[in-house]
Amino acid sequence: MSAILDIRGLTRTHGAGEQAVHALRDVSLAVAPGELVAVMGPSGSGKSTLLTCAGGLDQPTSGEILVDGNDIATLGRSAVAALRRRRIGYVFQDFNLIPALTAAENVALPLELDGTRTRAARKYAEAALQEVGIDELADRFPEDMSGGQRQRVAIARAIVGERRLLLADEPTGALDSETGEAVLRLLRDRCDQHGIAGVLVTHDARHAAWADRVLYLRDGVLVGQAGPLPAADSLLQESR
Amino acid sequence: MSIKHGLLALLREEPKYGYQLRGEFEEATGAIWPLNIGQVYTTLTRLERDGLVRAAAEPVADDGRSRYEITDAGRAELAVWFETPVTRESRPRDELAIKLALALAAPGVDVSAVVQRQRAATMQSLQELTRLKRGDREGEISWLLVLESMIFAAEAEIRWLDHCEAMLLRHRGRPAKPPEQYAEPAADPAEANR
Ligand SMILES: Nc1ncnc2c1ncn2[C@@H]1O[C@H](COP(=O)(O)OP(=O)(O)O)[C@@H](O)[C@H]1O
Numbered sequence A: 001m002s003a004i005l006d007i008r009g010l011t012r013t014h015g016a017g018e019q020a021v022h023a024l025r026d027v028s029l030a031v032a033p034g035e036l037v038a039v040m041g042p043s044g045s046g047k048s049t050l051l052t053c054a055g056g057l058d059q060p061t062s063g064e065i066l067v068d069g070n071d072i073a074t075l076g077r078s079a080v081a082a083l084r085r086r087r088i089g090y091v092f093q094d095f096n097l098i099p100a101l102t103a104a105e106n107v108a109l110p111l112e113l114d115g116t117r118t119r120a121a122r123k124y125a126e127a128a129l130q131e132v133g134i135d136e137l138a139d140r141f142p143e144d145m146s147g148g149q150r151q152r153v154a155i156a157r158a159i160v161g162e163r164r165l166l167l168a169d170e171p172t173g174a175l176d177s178e179t180g181e182a183v184l185r186l187l188r189d190r191c192d193q194h195g196i197a198g199v200l201v202t203h204d205a206r207h208a209a210w211a212d213r214v215l216y217l218r219d220g221v222l223v224g225q226a227g228p229l230p231a232a233d234s235l236l237q238e239s240r
Numbered sequence B: 001m002s003i004k005h006g007l008l009a010l011l012r013e014e015p016k017y018g019y020q021l022r023g024e025f026e027e028a029t030g031a032i033w034p035l036n037i038g039q040v041y042t043t044l045t046r047l048e049r050d051g052l053v054r055a056a057a058e059p060v061a062d063d064g065r066s067r068y069e070i071t072d073a074g075r076a077e078l079a080v081w082f083e084t085p086v087t088r089e090s091r092p093r094d095e096l097a098i099k100l101a102l103a104l105a106a107p108g109v110d111v112s113a114v115v116q117r118q119r120a121a122t123m124q125s126l127q128e129l130t131r132l133k134r135g136d137r138e139g140e141i142s143w144l145l146v147l148e149s150m151i152f153a154a155e156a157e158i159r160w161l162d163h164c165e166a167m168l169l170r171h172r173g174r175p176a177k178p179p180e181q182y183a184e185p186a187a188d189p190a191e192a193n194r
C-alpha cells in the first residue's frame, strides 16, 4: 500500500552559519494507511518541527514531503492550504479550540472555511463528534467541558470530513493518565478502522506503546525505532 | 514469583487436583507465568512435606492422583504472605542496572547505544502488552491487574533509561553544540525533566 505520508531526507535549519540550528537532519519516514507512528525524544529534538513540516505549516530547508502523493514543496500556497483543510488534521496539547464557538461549530469550522455550506458542515461535525463519543456535547462551549472532552472535540475537528493524515503533537500532555489513554484508544481506532495515517508526538512511553512503530529523535536525527513490524527493521539506525 | 503461595491461595476455597491448580493459576495471571504440570507437582510435594497441604481422601482421579487440600498451617502461612509486603530485596538482582554500570566502567563500550537498544526492546514489550490490553476490553480484573503491573514496570524502566541518558549527557557535556543554541524559548521546564 502506498504511504499517505512520505518524508524523504527532510532537513530543517533555522538561521545560517554559526547561528544555524539544525532542527531536523535528513529524516526519512513513511506512514501507511492505518498505521500509527509515535515520535519520542527530549525537548528540542525536533518533534514539533517534524509535524509542522509534515502538515505543511513549515517549509523544509531540503527534502521532500509527500502527502497522499502530493509534494508539498511544489504545490502552490493555496493548494497547500486546501490540502491542509481537507486532508490533514492536527491535534495539539492545548486543544486550540475557539472559546466563542460550540463544539459542533469548532468541528465544522475547517469545512466551512473550505466552502462547505453551514448545514452540511454541521452534519459532518455531528458525525465526527459521534465518532469520538461526545455527540451529546455538540452545543456546549469549550469552557464548559473537561480536558478530556475538549481533546475529543479537537480530535473530531481533526478527523471531520475526509482526512487522511492525523498529526497529534502531545495530545495527552494536558490530560490525566486515564483520560490520556482513552484519547490513545480513540486515535488507534481511527487508524485501524478508517485507514487514516497517524503521527503522534508524546513523552509518555505508555501512550507511545499504542503505536505500530516508535521513532526516537535526538538533536534532529532519527536514532532508532521500536516496533514489531518487519518492514520497520530496514529503517533502523542503531546510533550516530 | 512464589508458586508455593499461589497454589495455597487457590486451595483456600476447596480441595483441587494438580491440573486444576495449573489451569486456575494461569487464568488468574493471564498465562503470563506459564506453569508446567511438573512444577505444580514438585511444589505440591514440598508443601505436603512441610505440612501446608495434604492429599484429600476422596475422590481420586483416573490417573490415581488425589486432590490436595490446604491445612491449618497452610492457611496461616497464606495469611502471613498476604499480610507481608513484598520487599524489593527479595526480587532478583537488576541485571540491566548492573549492565549499564559495567558498560560505563568498561572502556570502548558505547553506553548510549546500549541505552537506546534497551529502550527499543523494552518499548517493544510495552507495545505487545498494550496490544493484549487493546484486544481485551472487558477482561477479567485479575488478569488486567497483572497486565498493568507489567505495563507499569516497562514504563518505569523506559523512564529510568531516559533518565540515565540525560545524566550521561550532562556528565559528558555536549562540546559540539553550545547549549544556548538549544535553548527553546517556550520550553516547559516540567517537560525537560521527563
Ligand atoms: N523558529 C525557530 N527559530 C529558531 N530555532 C527554532 C525555531 N523553531 C524551532 N527551533 C529550534 O529547533 C529545535 C527543534 O524544535 P522543536 O521541533 O520545537 O522540538 P521539540 O518539539 O522536540 O521540543 C529546537 O532546538 C528549537 O529551539
Ligand SMILES: [Mg+2]
Binding pocket: A047, A048, A049
Ligand atoms: Mg514540541
